[in-house]
């Protein structure tokens with residue numbers, strides 16, 4: 602592809618991404634993969650260049666841009682090499698005309714910036730939410746040690762905070778490596794590893810991962826439990842939960858039972874675990890405001906109405922989880938969002954609904970104390986952002 606054709610491809614893709622954000626359609630990564638699946642003439646360098654330009658344009662535009670062209674023009678204003686490709690030749694975009702609209706810059710739409718500011722994030726912390734994320738892996742303690750992996754993977758370095766974390770250069774084809782295939786490592790952001798440790802899982806315990814998804818944190822819990830005890834992984838999303846079994850097999854995690862829950866019937870379907878768990882992990886559905894580094898167009902999809910719906914889901918999973926915890930047991934609540942409405946305020950509301958419950962310290966501490974929990978954020982800790990709180994049931 603010529604440089605101009607690559608720019609036009611980015612514009613076309615951004616038009617699709619903007620439309621998908623408005624209609625709740627496919628994610629940017631999926632749209633990019635589909636686009637190239639039907640354009641075999643595009644080589645790997647073309648694909649990389651188009652992808653980079655698409656993501657640069659997404660990161661640059663705080664509010665939803667009016668068009669793909671406006672989004673790329675905003676990048677071209679900062680990058681003369683991109684601006685030069687608007688020459689109207691071949692398959693390239695038409696020349697830039699005076700006063701063409703540009704995508705508005707910024708971190709996010711104005712209402713979200715306001716909510717982030719009210720949640721205590723300064724301008725630098727907000728800007729870092731749309732930085733590029735590193736490629737972090739968790740070493741599977743059931744199968745090996747971090748030192749052994751570091752020896753076999755010369756490109757890897759240790760992550761600064763998580764005891765089993767390693768970092769690789771972005772773009773490393775992890776899933777094609779022998780170490781990954783043998784179950785010695787899992788892709789997991791360092792922040793996710795740190796908050797997964799907040800439950801302080803121990804061998805022999807009975808634990809529930811209530812919102813297990815594809816099991817990223819379930820596998821971490823199984824490793825911390827050294828495959829001893831009972832570990833129940835639940836979710837209402839069949840497709841996600843189905844991905845756990847092959848991952849568990851690869852990782853050699855043998856104590857996991859997975860259970861698909863019917864929305865609205867969760868407590869009934871978990872009645873055999875009522876008041877039995879030593880600990881419950883709730884990695885709740887949330888807006889993902891603190892993982893924009895990985896899918897920056899998510900900030901174009903969030904609306905106040907969706908945020909309110911997510912809040913109702915968080916309240917619901919917290920109440921379901923509380924019913925599973927034995928007297929004196931613990932519940933760890935996690936969201937990958939830095940909005941107080943999804944974090945500390947949810948915990949405060951939980952405490953007012955559940956007399957006798959209290960917050961408990963997380964040892965060792967994670968990140969920065971914030972409200973009724975602790976927080977990690979990309980600017981301060983170099984990880985994805987998380988809010989995490991530990992709650993103790995009355996005895």
Ligand SMILES: C[S@@+](CC[C@H](N)C(=O)[O-])C[C@H]1O[C@@H](n2cnc3c(N)ncnc32)[C@H](O)[C@@H]1O
Nearest residue numbers: 811812813814816817818836837838884885886
């Ligand atoms: C943040 S994701 C979990 C990610 C996962 N823990 C991990 O580490 O990869 C939140 C999950 O909560 C699930 N969820 C939403 N409502 C639920 C409910 N009522 N009961 C159980 N899971 C629910 C969603 O399907 C989603 O998979």
